[in-house]
Amino acid sequence: MSERFPFGLPTGWFQVGYSHELEVGQVVPLRYFASDLVMFRTSDGVAHVLDAHCPHLGAHLGHGGRIEDDKLVCPFHAWEFRGDGTCDTIPYATKKPRNCDLSHWTVAELNGLIMCWYDRNGAAPHWELPTVEEYASEDWTDYRTRRWVVKTCNQELAENQVDSAHFHYLHGSAFIPECSSKPHEHMLHSTSTTGMTTPSGVVKGLIDVHTYGFGFTTTRFTGLVETMLVSSATPIDTDHTELWFAFSVRKIGKGITGGVGKAFMMEIQRQLEQDIPVWENKVYLNRPVLCDGDGPIGVFRTWARQFYPELDQRAAK
Template structure:
């Protein structure tokens, strides 16, 4: 639903994270509110995750509240109708006659990197790309275990993702030594931003480079290489009409000593968290400016905004003058 703060849908198309794999055991049933919709997520006894619209087509019970997994299927708590993984009603315990329309909408989902993602497109397209498997995500020998953080932020995906290409804010909002020199490249749904930036940590300044890869708006990976290598897998999922559920998952490359790794990891996480807390009041109160007035040194915001267009219905930005003035 459009809001006065951004004159376009809050639900761009793409893959969005809806649960950690480990939070959904076989037999678990979870109610979800994402993409401004009520959904039910469950895991079958054989281990397959399934996402369906929440409301039973019979008399409207929410299957996420009291629904029970039976084998590969989900039974409604109200009158015990049973639905299969495609959302089709497979059994009504008190009649043989199953109404042909007794079906719930199934969602496309995929389980990868220890997370479950749902494809969302308001226009109903099938998934248009695949989520990669990240080597770092499963490697606990060379890398530490994931350390997680989570926020609910009152903003739009398009505002959060612009952070990576907005060079000037790193210095003036976050207090980094310099404005990073960033290059942005687009490859279909992937945006790669490479910066030669250093990072200021409580231990002092660390030189290094930052590569950020965004796979649509829902998932991005940031690799920071320097004295230490760090890996940040972040997911950003729209929930209600103006909130994003943000999850950051950090890893640090193991160094010689466990204590050093722990210390560096902590400093890195604290720094990224500090930056996010500085960004938050900006994101929660700003509005989308169309078109923005840009100045030399602002970073590759024009490249970024062109990349964004593909995730919105055709023509969304034509009337909004997506071009940028430099």
């Protein structure tokens, strides 16, 4: 539990990597969900995530571990683990001891992202992630990616999208957007108007945001050009979160698309870097004093409670 926020780690799917960054045979140490983890890809193309510390004497398998015959070999005494975490071989033992397996995490790989399911009580996934049509479409550019580590929790990051007034006062949008949010089970669909200032005046646009828990969001912008942001926010621990942004633009001619893609990314990045000092220094108020010009913050907070186990829900009230 955090000292700063009345939340523990939320349940859901969260990004732990990009597909193109994990080759067959590659072993990567990770730190998410307040846990040390190791990720690797076997020759069948499947990405695996296991607890990182070897049950033998505790070596971190992500630091010096290697893949041999599709098994993860510990650098310390060469115990071998399969992708599902079971201990396959201890090269110098005649009998395998009990409890020699590693815990494995549920992984899904789609839309160019490697996603991991987290539930504090160990429950299996109870929803699936959608396929993003634009990904791998000939009509859309490949992702441009960026990531940040922010000293705050998922709840605060996600609330940003429904906080209409800050888009004008913090980010300088031409007017306060009109935002509405519709929750449906683990999904939240938000739409918002936007006003981009260009040399020929303010161009109105629309932002269409589909959120699936705290760990997967698609944001589609229309107006000047069609652009899309696929994003995730992965808890490192209760007070630190990694933000993953992947940008794509509908192709409209080579040079133009490249320029638009870059400008779009720079704009989102500019806004995020305005948000970060606010997020890192603010407090979370259980009972904020809201006014009628604020966005659907109450709708968002009610929806968000489902991702915390019982105790945290009570504390957050």
